[in-house]
Amino acid sequence: MQKTFNNRPLITRSNAVSGIDEAAGEAWAIIAASLKNSLPEQAFHTWFKPIIPVEFQDGTLTIQVPSKFYYEWIEGHYAPQIERVLDETFGSEGQLVYVIGTKVKDPEPEKIIINEPKIIKKPTHTIPQNSTNRSNGNLFGLNPRYKFDTFIEGPQNQFARAASQAVGNAPGRTAYNPMLIYGGVGLGKTHLLQAIGREVLEQQPKAVVKYISSERFTQDFVESIKSNKANEFSAKYRVVDVLLMDDVQFLVGRERTQMEFFHTFNTLHQLGKQIVLSSDKPPRELDGLDERLISRFGWGLVCDIAPPDYDTRIAIIQKFSESEKVFLDSDVIEYIAGNFTKNIREMQGALVRLMAHASLTGSEVTIELAKKALRDLVGNREIRVAIDDIKIAVANHYNVAPDLLMAKVRTQPIAKARMVAMALGVRLTGLSLKQVGAQFGKRDHTTVLHARDKVIQWEREDDNFAYILEKLTENIENSE
Ligand code: ADP
Numbered sequence: 001m002q003k004t005f006n007n008r009p010l011i012t013r014s015n016a017v018s019g020i021d022e023a024a025g026e027a028w029a030i031i032a033a034s035l036k037n038s039l040p041e042q043a044f045h046t047w048f049k050p051i052i053p054v055e056f057q058d059g060t061l062t063i064q065v066p067s068k069f070y071y072e073w074i075e076g077h078y079a080p081q082i083e084r085v086l087d088e089t090f091g092s093e094g095q096l097v098y099v100i101g102t103k104v105k106d107p108e109p110e111k112i113i114i115n116e117p118k119i120i121k122k123p124t125h126t127i128p129q130n131s132t133n134r135s136n137g138n139l140f141g142l143n144p145r146y147k148f149d150t151f152i153e154g155p156q157n158q159f160a161r162a163a164s165q166a167v168g169n170a171p172g173r174t175a176y177n178p179m180l181i182y183g184g185v186g187l188g189k190t191h192l193l194q195a196i197g198r199e200v201l202e203q204q205p206k207a208v209v210k211y212i213s214s215e216r217f218t219q220d221f222v223e224s225i226k227s228n229k230a231n232e233f234s235a236k237y238r239v240v241d242v243l244l245m246d247d248v249q250f251l252v253g254r255e256r257t258q259m260e261f262f263h264t265f266n267t268l269h270q271l272g273k274q275i276v277l278s279s280d281k282p283p284r285e286l287d288g289l290d291e292r293l294i295s296r297f298g299w300g301l302v303c304d305i306a307p308p309d310y311d312t313r314i315a316i317i318q319k320f321s322e323s324e325k326v327f328l329d330s331d332v333i334e335y336i337a338g339n340f341t342k343n344i345r346e347m348q349g350a351l352v353r354l355m356a357h358a359s360l361t362g363s364e365v366t367i368e369l370a371k372k373a374l375r376d377l378v379g380n381r382e383i384r385v386a387i388d389d390i391k392i393a394v395a396n397h398y399n400v401a402p403d404l405l406m407a408k409v410r411t412q413p414i415a416k417a418r419m420v421a422m423a424l425g426v427r428l429t430g431l432s433l434k435q436v437g438a439q440f441g442k443r444d445h446t447t448v449l450h451a452r453d454k455v456i457q458w459e460r461e462d463d464n465f466a467y468i469l470e471k472l473t474e475n476i477e478n479s480e
């Protein structure tokens with residue numbers, strides 16, 4: 001469908017505004033205030049806040065939007081509100097004109113009036129040259145994309161983002177020490193942790209910032225014990241200024257590593273160094289984590305990140321497509337935002353797949369292509385598996401009665417079947433170790449943890465077992 005928002009044309013120009021025209025600023029302030037009252041806060045924040053008023057002449061207000069997409073989106077979704085506010089403010093003669101502003105400096109702005117948004121050239125984007133290029137050994141291990149300005153704010157992450165920013169600006173000097181961010185997979189925890197690290201290094205290049213996942217911390221620690229270098233390991237962590245420890249749920253059940261981390265934590269905290277943690281659950285629900293650690297994690301600030309709402313997802317997709325320099329029609333964007341709701345990483349995966357499809361087949365990114373390219377992802381997403389289906393499938397495979405999985409019997413093949421079922425329970429249902437344990441004759445979470453680890457080990461060491469597990473998983477996910 002071709003949209004031509006007749007009254008309000010789009011003009012492209014190749015420079016960004018340098019200063020705000022005073023009259024335009026005033027006119028826009030009135031309109032913006034009115035829009036703010038008539039729109040949901042999030043919509044206003046996402047779509048109208050970034051607008052820059054450029055010029056106000058003869059009843060025509062020119063405003064700058066970051067991209068063609070913005071223009072289409074605003075006009076496609078908020079035209080009636082804009083119409084009304086313009087009418088109220090300027091009377092029926094009032095006009096609004098859009099320009100796309102880019103960051104290229106050009107003293108002679110080229111203005112082209114275009115009626116058909118489709119033929120607009122892509123704006124050229126330049127990446128602001130901050131000091132990020134400085135060779136700083138500390139930046140090693142930080143993903144260059146994980147910065148505050150690439151993190152889209154929405155009601156579900158606003159608090160975590162603001163707190164992270166505060167910590168990034170004044171590490172160790174806020175009340176947020178430690179700070180712990182918890183939330184589901186793919187919601188931006190790692191992004192925020194690394195953004196804090198980058199911010200600190202931007203402001204204090206000499207600071208020692210250490211980002212590490214708890215899994216890696218555990219592996220390194222175990223290695224250091226094996227090679228008799230545990231002291232060196234400890235020393236390395238106790239001199240950092242900012243410790244960013246990702247996914248602390250991996251410490252569950254690892255007692256020695258927890259002990260080591262406990263000492264690191266105490267040392268750093270006493271020295272007033274900043275500690276930031278992430279976890280997939282609130283600390284209290286981390287069964288199998290030392291009580292002393294759980295209580296320490298709550299000393300500072302604990303905040304959560306929840307899946308983003310629709311408007312925020314739209315904004316994330318838009319930002320991503322802009323940074324990839326691929327412009328998507330709003331129906332494609334809506335399709336993706338509507339179908340990938342729980343996990344931003346999956347949503348980005350879908351976008352990447354779609355862009356790859358388009359470029360490999362030399363076709364345009366249309367809604368038809370999106371539906372075709374993402375069919376299997378959309379169909380299979382968020383499969384929720386019932387623990388009973390797992391028990392039945394696994395018991396069948398090992399040829400034992402499902403009830404025996406809950407019993408105390410420890411003979412083979414029952415014990416093995418039980419371990420496999422518990423491991424798949426953790427992997428496929430989203431239940432906690434404790435909840436899975438409860439489903440198998442009130443077994444302890446450490447038993448479940450042990451089963452999970454064993455199954456991972458068998459999978460690695462035995463191709464045949466890995467194959468069986470894959471088939472079982474398929475069966476379970478397709479049962480219904
Ligand atoms: P988690 O650590 O919570 O599993 P990540 O931080 O790895 O999630 O985020 C997954 C992906 O989604 C990353 O590519 C990240 O940049 C992106 N992402 C998450 N939240 C946002 C956001 N609010 N704005 C932009 N990108 C985001």
Ligand code: MG
Pocket residue numbers: 189190191246247
């Ligand atoms: Mg992560």
